[in-house]
């Protein structure tokens with residue numbers, strides 16, 4: 001499901017004002033400078049009229065010339081300052097939107113992430129926000145200053161000659177009618193163009209994330225077509241928007257030419273009849289010329305707004321995705337270091353309303369301390385148990401308690417700070433090995449890091465890497481093997497000094513020697529911490545204090561290895577096949 005399918009919110013202009021509000025005074029300052037620029041420009045025709053007047057009466061023109069040069073220079077200086085202030089403010093609006101979007105995306109509920117394309121979300125932060133720049137300067141300011149300048153110019157023109165003003169207004173009204181037909185097309189094309197950029201981001205993310213598989217499958221041509229198709233769609237829609245924008249801009253330009261010619265004709269006739277003098281006609285024609293700029297900025301404001309409102313919509317859609325609450329005051333006192341006790345009580349859960357239930361009433365209790373193992377066929381719902389404990393999702397019914405308190409009562413960050421979680425296929429993030437470990441606990445000192453490195457049996461790897469813990473790993477550096485990645489993830493989780501340690505198939509890729517060593521480590525940790533492990537290989541859990549056998553979203557049996565081998569046929573079968581394989 002695309003997030004574009006979300007319900008619609010407030011109109012784009014209101015959203016825009018929300019983004020702009022923190023910068024309103026800078027914007028007003030910049031706009032005032034633009035207005036002053038316009039005003040100095042507007043005075044030129046009046047001075048020109050005096051100049052012509054002086055000339056025709058054989059008077060000295062020095063004063064008028066000096067005034068004109070001063071105006072021209074002031075016009076240039078104010079114009080430069082104004083456009084700098086406006087551009088700077090617009091960039092601040094973009095910055096604000098990027099900051100709030102990135103903070104928001106980090107707080108997204110996992111459910112929201114499950115249903116979105118990360119590449120598309122990325123495009124909303126990077127690409128859509130840039131459009132806010134134009135919307136702010138060109139639309140908001142353009143409409144404000146252009147509109148004011150337009151009105152002021154028209155008023156001045158009315159003083160110069162009301163009849164010629166009437167002629168001008170008639171032409172403008174005609175152009176306005178044409179524009180109302182053109183503008184909606186720009187909005188639609190703009191939205192489609194931005195959506196296509198989102199699709200492209202999504203495809204890129206998909207392909208680059210699995211480039212090895214794409215290459216190994218010889219799927220490049222197919223993926224290339226998909227990427228090109230998205231790029232071309234963005235091109236098509238942008239060209240369409242450009243076509244309508246050009247039409248709008250030229251309608252305004254054409255209207256001004258028509259106004260100029262009409263004013264020249266009507267004004268010429270009026271000069272001939274002596275209704276006005278030639279200086280008045282020249283001044284009026286100059287005004288028509290000066291009308292061009294505000295009219296064009298009003299038209300640009302409207303067209304930009306239509307294109308930019310698409311980006312605003314896309315930004316707002318992302319900001320409406322369900323998110324976790326921002327960290328608030330803690331409802332509960334800070335957890336101590338004591339190991340946690342956990343209980344599932346008749347938990348029913350499905351990942352989405354249109355998906356089947358994954359947990360059909362899961363019940364088990366885990367006392368503080370000791371190791372509890374979860375075993376069962378893949379798809380049984382073991383990983384889901386851990387996801388629910390981390391509150392990536394909330395159960396549909398039933399309760400989960402930590403230390404006797406409902407998980408929903410814990411402040412999320414406090415809950416998660418109690419837990420060390422090694423997810424199935426835990427990734428190594430790009431950055432140094434040390435960064436990867438400190439992700440779990442930024443405050444850990446060097447001794448502590450050295451200790452978990454030894455505990456997780458990473459010391460040989462660290463010694464071998466060219467820059468030890470400082471070596472870049474992950475995307476931008478040394479790639480680690482599956483088993484090395486797993487040990488990094490375990491070290492990261494241990495560094496959190498968790499009260500509850502969740503290991504989801506965390507040693508599945510280790511060699512026998514390392515696995516046996518880590519089994520001892522985990523048994524050691526379990527003396528002071530509550531440890532939950534999901535293990536595919538039963539050999540790793542035979543010594544667990546209790547084993548929870550899960551199948552198809554239900555708990556079949558709970559007991560020790562010895563009890564279950566006789567009490568539970570599924571477990572007995574798993575044990576038999578695996579130990580046979582191991583022995584063979």
Ligand code: ADP
Nearest residue numbers: 114351355358377378379380381382383384385
């Ligand atoms: P296990 O860890 O025991 O192999 P999981 O808990 O990962 O099983 O998955 C249980 C079921 O839930 C599977 O059928 C799986 O397809 C489904 N499932 C897991 N994660 C998601 C998800 N994010 N969205 C939808 N379905 C999911």
Ligand code: MG
Nearest residue numbers: 382383384424
């Ligand atoms: Mg799993």
